[in-house]
Amino acid sequence: MAQLKSQIALKKLLKDYFIGMKSPIAWCTSAGPAEILRALGFEVYFPENHGALLGASRTAEKYIPRAHQEGYDGEICSYLTADIGAWLMKETPLTKIYGLESIPTPDLIVFNTNQCREVAEWFNFFGREYDCPVVGIFPPRYLEEITQAEIDNVVSQFKGLIEVGEKIIGKPLDPEKLSETVRLSFEGSQLWKEVLETASHSPSPLTFFDGCILMAPIVVLRGTQICLDFYKEALVELKELVAQNEGAIPKEKVRIYWEGMPVWGRLRSLSEFFAENQTSVVASTYCNSWVFDHFDPDNPMESMAYAYTQIFINRGENTKLEMMKDIMEKFEVDGVVFHDSKTCFNNANSRFGLPKRVEESTGIDTVSFDGDLVDLRFFSEGQTRTKLETFIEQLKYDK
Amino acid sequence: MSYVIGVDVGSTYTKAVILSPEKEVVGHAMTATGFKLDKASEKVFDKILKDSGLAKDEIGYAISTGYGRHMVPYRDITVTDLTATARGSHYFFPDTRTVLDIGGQTMKASRLDEKVKVKSFRLNDKCAAGTGAFLEKTARYMGYETEEIGPLVQTSKDDVPISGVCAVFAESEVINQLSLGSAPSDIMHGAMSSLVKRAIQLLKRVKMESQITLTGGIMRFKTMVDVLTENVEEKINVPKGEMVQFTTALGAATLALQRLEKIKAEA
Numbered sequence: 103m104a105q106l107k108s109q110i111a112l113k114k115l116l117k118d119y120f121i122g123m124k125s126p127i128a129w130c131t132s133a134g135p136a137e138i139l140r141a142l143g144f145e146v147y148f149p150e151n152h153g154a155l156l157g158a159s160r161t162a163e164k165y166i167p168r169a170h171q172e173g174y175d176g177e178i179c180s181y182l183t184a185d186i187g188a189w190l191m192k193e194t195p196l197t198k199i200y201g202l203e204s205i206p207t208p209d210l211i212v213f214n215t216n217q218c219r220e221v222a223e224w225f226n227f228f229g230r231e232y233d234c235p236v237v238g239i240f241p242p243r244y245l246e247e248i249t250q251a252e253i254d255n256v257v258s259q260f261k262g263l264i265e266v267g268e269k270i271i272g273k274p275l276d277p278e279k280l281s282e283t284v285r286l287s288f289e290g291s292q293l294w295k296e297v298l299e300t301a302s303h304s305p306s307p308l309t310f311f312d313g314c315i316l317m318a319p320i321v322v323l324r325g326t327q328i329c330l331d332f333y334k335e336a337l338v339e340l341k342e343l344v345a346q347n348e349g350a351i352p353k354e355k356v357r358i359y360w361e362g363m364p365v366w367g368r369l370r371s372l373s374e375f376f377a378e379n380q381t382s383v384v385a386s387t388y389c390n391s392w393v394f395d396h397f398d399p400d401n402p403m404e405s406m407a408y409a410y411t412q413i414f415i416n417r418g419e420n421t422k423l424e425m426m427k428d429i430m431e432k433f434e435v436d437g438v439v440f441h442d443s444k445t446c447f448n449n450a451n452s453r454f455g456l457p458k459r460v461e462e463s464t465g466i467d468t469v470s471f472d473g474d475l476v477d478l479r480f481f482s483e484g485q486t487r488t489k490l491e492t493f494i495e496q497l498k499y500d501k
Numbered sequence: 502m503s504y505v506i507g508v509d510v511g512s513t514y515t516k517a518v519i520l521s522p523e524k525e526v527v528g529h530a531m532t533a534t535g536f537k538l539d540k541a542s543e544k545v546f547d548k549i550l551k552d553s554g555l556a557k558d559e560i561g562y563a564i565s566t567g568y569g570r571h572m573v574p575y576r577d578i579t580v581t582d583l584t585a586t587a588r589g590s591h592y593f594f595p596d597t598r599t600v601l602d603i604g605g606q607t608m609k610a611s612r613l614d615e616k617v618k619v620k621s622f623r624l625n626d627k628c629a630a631g632t633g634a635f636l637e638k639t640a641r642y643m644g645y646e647t648e649e650i651g652p653l654v655q656t657s658k659d660d661v662p663i664s665g666v667c668a669v670f671a672e673s674e675v676i677n678q679l680s681l682g683s684a685p686s687d688i689m690h691g692a693m694s695s696l697v698k699r700a701i702q703l704l705k706r707v708k709m710e711s712q713i714t715l716t717g718g719i720m721r722f723k724t725m726v727d728v729l730t731e732n733v734e735e736k737i738n739v740p741k742g743e744m745v746q747f748t749t750a751l752g753a754a755t756l757a758l759q760r761l762e763k764i765k766a767e768a
Contacts, residue, residue, distance in 0.1 A: 495580065
């Protein structure tokens with residue numbers, strides 16, 4: 103399989119991001135209010151990105167046991183255990199990749215529990231270790247409809263965050279800067295959406311596994327011009343592939359939706375496995391989680407509150423089903439694979455009957471497999487391959 | 502070139518079946534899989550040819566299945582065990598609508614339509630408590646070989662409950678039961694009941710329909726079949742004698758025959 107040119111460009115972009123990072127630095131969760139932090143003048147570092155890096159570099163298993171020694175259980179978020187373990191052992195993959203001595207030191211730590219409570223424990227650990235202020239945003243959780251009262255709740259918490267940030271930076275937030283950052287986030291997110299939607303074409307020019315790499319800018323550089331420029335370029339490349347009818351895999355017979363977290367340490371082998379089985383993983387909830395349609399530069403605070411509260415992981419089961427159905431229809435998938443990630447309870451969506459409801463309401467088959475986002479002790483290569491191969495074989499018979 | 506072979510490389514045993522152009526079983530053979538899967542498949546090939554009196558060039562098509570299916574050097578294509586077992590079950594019992602196959606590493610339930618197409622399937626999760634390995638481990642811990650499981654459990658007078666949620670927990674339950682003086686035969690019976698409970702959960706997930714065909718080495722043990730029969734209302738079939746272990750290889754062979762006929766028709 104040919105590597106996308108954009109993936110090569112991404113390496114330089116990320117190198118510049120990490121090497122160029124200077125104080126004041128704020129840490130933020132991946133679906134946290136990064137726009138506020140950037141507008142205040144912080145550079146923003148995302149520990150989840152580091153967790154994914156620990157998984158992808160397959161170094162996490164060295165670090166996770168160190169976190170266990172501190173009492174962090176083996177069945178809680180393996181981003182958390184890998185990241186805390188690596189920090190305690192004073193190691194990071196950023197040293198090998200970018201020559202950095204350590205992860206960036208925070209001046210402010212911000213989390214949003216719109217994704218899970220684990221981020222609170224994770225970020226508070228570092229707050230204690232660095233003796234750094236920590237601000238948590240605690241939005242209402244698992245919502246079906248989102249009411250104005252719930253938006254007001256989150257907006258008032260954002261205001262509290264701004265007060266803390268202004269004290270650290272030493273000057274008030276510039277409303278124009280916030281508006282401009284929200285505009286950049288909106289446009290970046292819309293370009294990211296267009297990138298993902300090129301996969302609605304058959305054969306698809308990119309797979310979920312490419313998406314897991316290409317998503318880095320919309321996570322770590324959301325709200326910057328760099329993010330926009332990157333996706334503009336990527337889109338040119340992908341549109342060319344669509345025009346040439348060139349697929350990401352040699353022969354696309356089956357189209358799959360991936361629900362749940364990636365298995366970061368097995369991205370390549372799973373990507374190859376699906377390609378060998380003439381299967382393109384064309385859609386995912388995960389990559390779509392950074393598509394924000396509601397950012398509004400004219401109403402930055404409320405639109406951010408809405409955008410970060412409406413994400414899939416923060417919704418009720420009925421809304422999750424509808425969100426999945428929309429994506430499944432748009433990408434014309436033949437089947438859905440649910441990754442039941444052992445240590446990511448909040449983003450393992452096969453445990454409350456969702457696969458059955460998906461099957462019943464769409465007539466499209468699903469399969470679930472056990473694994474983990476980072477901790478490969480919970481992933482069995484043989485079992486997973488057998489299960490997925492069996493599933494794909496049945497889908498092929500249906501076509 | 503008119504005979505075909507189906508080879509099922511399982512985690513414990515490698516099985517092979519040769520079918521004649523008239524769809525008759527003309528040979529079957531089995532060998533322990535061990536660690537060299539390609540060698541096991543070669544060994545079973547040599548053995549089955551010798552037993553059936555056929556030469557290599559009389560085999561026109563080979564399909565491999567089972568967890569080591571990609572390691573069979575002489576295969577034409579591979580199919581997954583689910584597809585092969587469905588075909589094999591249909592060969593013996595044409596009214597099969599549900600299949601339960603318990604192998605060394607996996608437990609699979611599937612529901613079929615009248616054209617033998619798999620409509621729904623479920624595999625056990627990765628815990629070994631849902632597989633044949635669970636019974637083997639239980640037996641071995643109590644000092645019995647796999648082949649002794651059948652005779653042992655038939656002497657059971659009581660059913661000692663074993664949770665079976667996790668193979669490791671189950672093992673400590675076995676230790677506890679032995680220390681309390683429970684009979685090994687009753688513990689073995691409890692382990693089988695635990696396995697059956699898991700199997701029934703899977704069967705319910707695929708919405709089992711009559712008739713159910715049971716396959717896999719474990720079904721050689723009469724008690725296992727008896728306990729299953731007691732717990733479901735649907736009619737249960739079990740391939741006769743040792744063929745219960747060869748159903749998947751046989752299914753692969755029937756598919757091979759179809760393929761060969763198609764190739765000949767197109768030639």
